[in-house]
Structure formats: structure tokens, C-alpha cells
Amino acid sequence: MMSIPRHAPIAPTALRRLASGAGIDAHRHDDHQIAYAASGVLAVTTDRGHWIAPATRAIWVPAGTVHEHRAYGPTNLHLVGLSDNPIGLDAPAVLAVGPLLRELIIAYTADPSDTSEARQRIRGVLLDQLERSPQQPIRLPVATDSRLAAVCEILSADPADGRGLAELGRAAGAAERTLSRLFRQEFAMTFPQWRTQLRLHHALIQLAEGEPVTTVAYRCGWSSPSAFIDVFRRTFGQTPGKQF
Known part of the structure; x- marks a missing residue:
């Protein structure tokens, strides 16, 4: 609050x-x-x-x-x-x-x-x-449903957590279909879209604090620095190196 x-x-x-x-x-x-x-x-x-x-x-x-x-x-x-x-x-x-x-x-x-x-x-x-x-x-919208909030909390604590929605649902006590519906209903986003937003959010903070691009890429869950740079460029119009 x-x-x-x-x-x-x-x-x-x-x-x-x-x-x-x-x-x-x-x-x-x-x-x-x-x-x-x-x-x-x-x-x-x-x-x-x-x-x-x-x-x-x-x-x-x-x-x-x-x-x-x-x-x-x-x-x-x-x-x-x-x-x-x-x-x-x-x-x-x-x-x-x-x-x-x-x-x-x-x-x-x-x-x-x-x-x-x-x-x-x-x-x-x-x-x-x-x-x-x-x-x-x-x-990053705030979840009102406790099951959705639990999933968001898990991934906010570790954006590199690569588990899918079914496995995360078991940890949060909710079915994959239910969580998929909640992401669309509460956030107007799919789960992959939300996870990308979360990772970019964390990435911007870490880059601003001086972390290297490669470190940020892996900490935030991208499979490679090039994959991170590609998403970053498509979202912000610049590469992380030019942005910071």
C-alpha cells in the first residue's frame, strides 16, 4: 500500500x-x-x-x-x-x-x-x-487476484526464472488456463507479453545502475545478450549501449 x-x-x-x-x-x-x-x-x-x-x-x-x-x-x-x-x-x-x-x-x-x-x-x-x-x-499493472499476484511476485523476485505458466501455476495454486485468463482480464496482456515487460523493467534499472549489458541480459532471463539487445532495440528504438 x-x-x-x-x-x-x-x-x-x-x-x-x-x-x-x-x-x-x-x-x-x-x-x-x-x-x-x-x-x-x-x-x-x-x-x-x-x-x-x-x-x-x-x-x-x-x-x-x-x-x-x-x-x-x-x-x-x-x-x-x-x-x-x-x-x-x-x-x-x-x-x-x-x-x-x-x-x-x-x-x-x-x-x-x-x-x-x-x-x-x-x-x-x-x-x-x-x-x-x-x-x-x-x-507493470498491479494484480488484484491473489493467484495472479503470487505468480507476479515469484517472477519479480527472479525475472530470469524460466518456468512456464503451468509450473508457476502449481506454485501459486492455480491452473494454467485460469492464470492465462487472468493475465488477459486484469492486465490486457498475455503472460509472455507481461514477462517481457517485467524483464525490461528490471533491465532498465540494472543498466541505469551501471551493470554490463551481458550481465543484465542473463540476470533478466534472456538466452543471450543478442536476444536481449534485439528486444531492447525494438522496444526503445536504441540499443542498451546507446541508451546508457
Whole structure:
């Protein structure tokens, strides 16, 4: 369970420099917010799940959402508070961040006290780019069914655990068919899709903390570094070496 949140009506626009492992405790805003880590990796947790983003992604946090931030690796966290909702989403999401949007976010958060027309023009282009930014399927939902939660806990503790759903089901006290249905029903994902999300989540954290690509590949359950690099590239658009 998340701790009792702070309530800050206005979502700040700011640059926060966080050490690896540091975070921002549970809180909520009456405004929407974009959270972007220009360096390091950022994780946002709510009662609905976990979202994680390297420097090619940002996390959308809708108004009223109770959430926590956690940094992995030295992280420059750029926060953009928005009274309006340019992307029309009422749930957290991971958004693609291209080179232009990256520079706009960095420029807009450099000096929040700046009220110049030039900065307002930056904001206008930033909002336009956010409207065009596609969502990315990088999330780990929270299970409500105890049997599904048990399987998720087993693999979260060891993402390299290669057991199939039938064997995991025996450990969790549930049939394979039941678990397969629960993954689709609760997460809108198949078990293999969820397991890939879990492994990528762990991989991003370990890479941000300085672990070698080969070590991360095997620790997170890939059969080879090349298999890991292929999945990473297809998901994030870059190889792990270029990302970190």
C-alpha cells in the first residue's frame, strides 16, 4: 500500500537532480504533469501499477493521481506541470520522446521563473509535440487476484526464472488456463507479453545502475545478450549501449 499522500494543488515545473535510489514520496496534484528523466531512469508507481522510462520516454501523470517517483542512476528529472490535458489521457502512460520534444522539455524547465514570450512559445510547441507523441506499452499493472499476484511476485523476485505458466501455476495454486485468463482480464496482456515487460523493467534499472549489458541480459532471463539487445532495440528504438 502507498503511504498517505501529500496534496500539492499545483504540479510544479522544475528540474530535480536525484541520486540513484532517491525518490519523491506519494503525492498528488490538481494539475497534470509530465515527468521526464534526461539522464538515468525514472519509475513512477501508483495503486494501478508501475511505469518506467529511460531518456527516450516520459511518463504522463494525470491530475489527481496519487504517485511516487524513484530514480535509478543519477537522474535529471524534468517536471512539467500542465493545467490543460493536451493528450486527453486520464490514466498514467509512457510517451515517446524524440529529439525535439526532449530539447523542448529541457529548455522549458531550465528556469520556471522565466515569464518571457520566448518561453511561452517554447511551451506552445511543447504542447503540440505532446499531442503527437505516441504511447508506449511499458507498464507493470498491479494484480488484484491473489493467484495472479503470487505468480507476479515469484517472477519479480527472479525475472530470469524460466518456468512456464503451468509450473508457476502449481506454485501459486492455480491452473494454467485460469492464470492465462487472468493475465488477459486484469492486465490486457498475455503472460509472455507481461514477462517481457517485467524483464525490461528490471533491465532498465540494472543498466541505469551501471551493470554490463551481458550481465543484465542473463540476470533478466534472456538466452543471450543478442536476444536481449534485439528486444531492447525494438522496444526503445536504441540499443542498451546507446541508451546508457
